[in-house]
Amino acid sequence: MPKLNSLQKKLPLTVKKERDAVVLVNQLLLPGALKFIRLTTYHEAIKAIKKMNVRGAQAIGATGAGGIFLASLEYRGSDVRKMISFLRQAGRQIMKARPTARNLAWGVEQMLKIAQGANVKIIRQKIDRAYQDLLQSEVKNNLLIGKYGASLIKDGDHIETHCNAGSLSAIWFGTATAPMYTAHLEGKKIKVLVDETRPWFQGSRLTAWEMSRANIPYHINIDSANAFLMSHKMVDLIIVGADRITKNGDTANKIGTCALAMVAKNYNIPFYVAAVSATIDFSLNSGKEIRIEDRDDEEVIADVSYWHKSVAPKDAKAYNPVFDVTPAKFISGIITEYGILKPSEIKGLEKKIRREEKGNLVL
Amino acid sequence: MPKLNSLQKKLPLTVKKERDAVVLVNQLLLPGALKFIRLTTYHEAIKAIKKMNVRGAQAIGATGAGGIFLASLEYRGSDVRKMISFLRQAGRQIMKARPTARNLAWGVEQMLKIAQGANVKIIRQKIDRAYQDLLQSEVKNNLLIGKYGASLIKDGDHIETHCNAGSLSAIWFGTATAPMYTAHLEGKKIKVLVDETRPWFQGSRLTAWEMSRANIPYHINIDSANAFLMSHKMVDLIIVGADRITKNGDTANKIGTCALAMVAKNYNIPFYVAAVSATIDFSLNSGKEIRIEDRDDEEVIADVSYWHKSVAPKDAKAYNPVFDVTPAKFISGIITEYGILKPSEIKGLEKKIRREEKGNLVL
Numbered sequence: 001m002p003k004l005n006s007l008q009k010k011l012p013l014t015v016k017k018e019r020d021a022v023v024l025v026n027q028l029l030l031p032g033a034l035k036f037i038r039l040t041t042y043h044e045a046i047k048a049i050k051k052m053n054v055r056g057a058q059a060i061g062a063t064g065a066g067g068i069f070l071a072s073l074e075y076r077g078s079d080v081r082k083m084i085s086f087l088r089q090a091g092r093q094i095m096k097a098r099p100t101a102r103n104l105a106w107g108v109e110q111m112l113k114i115a116q117g118a119n120v121k122i123i124r125q126k127i128d129r130a131y132q133d134l135l136q137s138e139v140k141n142n143l144l145i146g147k148y149g150a151s152l153i154k155d156g157d158h159i160e161t162h163c164n165a166g167s168l169s170a171i172w173f174g175t176a177t178a179p180m181y182t183a184h185l186e187g188k189k190i191k192v193l194v195d196e197t198r199p200w201f202q203g204s205r206l207t208a209w210e211m212s213r214a215n216i217p218y219h220i221n222i223d224s225a226n227a228f229l230m231s232h233k234m235v236d237l238i239i240v241g242a243d244r245i246t247k248n249g250d251t252a253n254k255i256g257t258c259a260l261a262m263v264a265k266n267y268n269i270p271f272y273v274a275a276v277s278a279t280i281d282f283s284l285n286s287g288k289e290i291r292i293e294d295r296d297d298e299e300v301i302a303d304v305s306y307w308h309k310s311v312a313p314k315d316a317k318a319y320n321p322v323f324d325v326t327p328a329k330f331i332s333g334i335i336t337e338y339g340i341l342k343p344s345e346i347k348g349l350e351k352k353i354r355r356e357e358k359g360n361l362v363l
Numbered sequence: 364m365p366k367l368n369s370l371q372k373k374l375p376l377t378v379k380k381e382r383d384a385v386v387l388v389n390q391l392l393l394p395g396a397l398k399f400i401r402l403t404t405y406h407e408a409i410k411a412i413k414k415m416n417v418r419g420a421q422a423i424g425a426t427g428a429g430g431i432f433l434a435s436l437e438y439r440g441s442d443v444r445k446m447i448s449f450l451r452q453a454g455r456q457i458m459k460a461r462p463t464a465r466n467l468a469w470g471v472e473q474m475l476k477i478a479q480g481a482n483v484k485i486i487r488q489k490i491d492r493a494y495q496d497l498l499q500s501e502v503k504n505n506l507l508i509g510k511y512g513a514s515l516i517k518d519g520d521h522i523e524t525h526c527n528a529g530s531l532s533a534i535w536f537g538t539a540t541a542p543m544y545t546a547h548l549e550g551k552k553i554k555v556l557v558d559e560t561r562p563w564f565q566g567s568r569l570t571a572w573e574m575s576r577a578n579i580p581y582h583i584n585i586d587s588a589n590a591f592l593m594s595h596k597m598v599d600l601i602i603v604g605a606d607r608i609t610k611n612g613d614t615a616n617k618i619g620t621c622a623l624a625m626v627a628k629n630y631n632i633p634f635y636v637a638a639v640s641a642t643i644d645f646s647l648n649s650g651k652e653i654r655i656e657d658r659d660d661e662e663v664i665a666d667v668s669y670w671h672k673s674v675a676p677k678d679a680k681a682y683n684p685v686f687d688v689t690p691a692k693f694i695s696g697i698i699t700e701y702g703i704l705k706p707s708e709i710k711g712l713e714k715k716i717r718r719e720e721k722g723n724l725v726l
Contacts, residue, residue, distance in 0.1 A: 031676045208676050208679050219680050220675060224586040224587055225684060256590075262622075262629050263626075301583060311564055316575070318584060324590050
C-alpha cells in the first residue's frame with residue numbers, strides 16, 4: 001500500500017511509548033481538539049482507563065501493558081523478588097480498571113510473564129523492549145486484519161460500523177476500521193455508516209473524526225436506524241470490533257452490537273467482527289460467562305440533552321450496561337491477524353497461538 | 364377504575380378545545396416546564412405540528428382537526444361554497460405539515476366530511492360539535508385500549524416501550540401507555556422500561572415525565588440496550604404506539620421500533636402495537652407504501668452533545684429517517700378500541716368501521 005504514509009500523517013498513534021512515559025490521545029476532547037496525555041506512573045494509567053481518556057479494547061490493553069512498563073520505572077529498590085511483587089500488585093490494580101475488555105488483562109499478562117531476570121536493571125530493559133514489541137506487533141496485526149478484511153469489501157460498498165473500533169481504539173489503524181482503511185488505500189470507493197453509539201457517542205465523536213481525517217465519505221445515524229437503513233438496501237456489510245471473544249465465538253462489544261447483528265440477520269447482511277487474537281478469552285466457553293460493565297445512570301440521563309441541557313425528570317433512573325454479547329450464530333466471521341475465521345474456528349486458534357508462543361520462548 | 368380521577372389531576376389534556384381556540388401542551392419544554400400554547404388560527408396549528416410543539420400520532424390528528432375548527436372560525440364571509448373551499452385548502456395545507464402519521468389526514472377528513480349545511484353558522488356549529496366529539500371519542504378509545512391491553516399485563520411485569528405513545532401523544536391517557544395506566548390503576552405492580560428514543564429523546568423527556576407524574580416506577584435505557592435487557596430477562600412485554608398501520612398489519616412507528624421488534628422476536632418476548640383505528644390506513648396494502656419522513660441532519664449531529672455541546676466533526680452528515688416500518692410478522696398483536704387483533708385481522712376492520720359510520724349517518 002503506497003499511501004500508508006499519508007494515513008500516518010492524518011491519524012496519530014493512540015498509544016505511544018517514550019523513554020520514560022506512555023503518551024495517549026486524550027479521547028475525551030475529540031473531535032474538538034487533538035491533545036495528548038503523558039503518563040509517568042501506573043496510577044495515571046489506571047486513571048486514564050477509568051475516566052475513559054483512553055478507551056477501546058486494544059488501546060486499553062496497550063495502556064495496561066504501559067502501566068507495567070511505568071511501574072518497572074517506578075520501582076526504586078534493587079530486590080528482584082520485591083520488584084516482581086510490586087509489578088504484580090500493579091497488574092492486579094490495572095486489570096480492575098475496567099472489566100469487560102479481555103485485552104486489558106492480556107496486556108498486563110504479556111508484560112508480567114517476561115518480568116524475570118538476574119537483576120532489576122535487566123528486568124526493566126526486558127520490559128522496555130517487550131512493551132515496544134507489543135505496540136509494534138499489535139499494529140502489524142491490525143494491518144493484517146486490514147488485508148484480510150479488505151477482501152470482503154467491494155468497490156462502492158456501504159459499510160456500517162458501531163462504536164469506535166478504529167485507530168483510536170487501538171495503537172493505530174484500528175480493527176473494524178482496518179479493512180475500511182485498507183480498501184480505501186487500495187482505491188475502492190467506500191462509504192461508512194457510523195452508528196452514533198449512545199450514550200458516549202463514540203461513533204459521532206471518534207469514528208466520524210477518523211473518517212473525516214482519512215477522507216473517507218461517511219454518514220452518521222442513530223443506533224436504532226439500522227433496520228431502516230438495511231431495509232432500504234443502504235448497507236452492504238457490517239464490521240464491528242470486540243472487547244472479549246469466547247471460545248465458541250460469542251462476542252462482547254459495545255452495547256447495541258447484538259441488536260445490530262440480529263437486525264442484520266433478518267436482512268441477510270454479512271456481519272463481521274474484527275479483533276486481534278489478544279481479544280479472545282480462551283478461559284471462557286461462552287458469552288454467558290462474560291462480565292458486563294454497568295456504568296453510572298448519569299451517562300444516560302444527565303446527558304440526554306436536547307438544546308444542550310439535561311431533559312429527563314430529576315428522579316429518573318437508568319439502566320446503563322455498556323456492552324452486550326452477540327451470540328456466535330449471528331456472526332458471519334471474525335477477522336483476525338490469522339485470517340477470517342468462522343466463530344466455530346475460534347477455539348482452534350488456542351493451540352496455534354500456544355505453539356507460536358512456545359516457539360518464541362525456544363528462540 | 365375509581366382512581367381515574369387521580370390520574371386526571373396528574374396528566375393534563377394534551378389537546379383541549381376552548382370556545383375559540385385549541386390549547387396544546389408545549390411538548391418542547393417538557394420535562395422542564397409544563398406550559399401551554401393557545402392556537403387561534405389554522406396556520407398556528409400547522410406551525411405547532413411542524414415545529415413539534417405537538418407530536419404523537421393522535422395528538423397531531425387532534426391538532427389537525429383543530430386546525431379545521433379554527434379555520435371555520437377564521438372564515439369571515441357568508442358564502443357556504445367559499446367557506447367549504449376555504450376549509451378544504453386549509454385541510455390540504457394541514458395534511459402536509461408532517462407526512463407519516465395517518466391520524467393527521469384522518470383528523471382533517473373527519474372535520475371536512477361533516478362540513479356541510481344551509482349556512483355558514485350551521486356549518487360552524489357542526490364543526491364545533493364534531494371537534495368536541497372527536498376529542499371525547501378518542502379519549503374513550505384510549506380507555507378501551509387500556510382495558511383490553513391491561514389483560515396482557517401480569518402483576519410484576521416489566522414493560523418496555525419506545526418513544527412516547529403516551530398521554531402526551533394523544534388527547535389523554537395515550538395508546539401504548541393506556542394498558543400501563545390501566546394496569547397501574549388496577550393495582551398491578553408494574554415497571555416501565557423507557558427507551559430514551561434518539562434523536563429527540565421522547566422517551567427520556569416525555570414518557571419518563573408521564574411515568575414520574577403517574578407514580579409508575581420506570582428506568583430509562585438507551586435504545587440499543589434492548590438485546591441486553593431481554594437476554595437478561597428484564598423485559599416481559601413490549602408495547603409501542605403507531606403512526607400508520609397498513610391493511611396487512613405492517614406498522615410505521617418511531618425509528619427504532621422495527622429493530623426492537625426483531626430483537627424481541629429472537630427472545631420470544633411479546634411485542635404489541637397499541638393504536639386507535641384512526642391510525643389504520645386502509646388505502647395502503649403494505650408498509651412498503653408508507654412515506655417515511657426524513658428530517659434535518661442537525662437533529663442527529665448538532666445535538667450529539669456530551670458535556671452539552673456538539674461533538675461530531677463540523678463536516679459531518681447524517682441520515683435522519685424518523686420512522687421505520689415493522690413488518691406484521693414481528694407483531695404479536697395490535698391493541699385497538701375494537702379489542703386486540705392479529706395483524707392479519709386489521710383488514711377485516713375496514714368493513715366494520717364503514718358499517719358503523721353508515722349507521723351514524725342514518726342516525
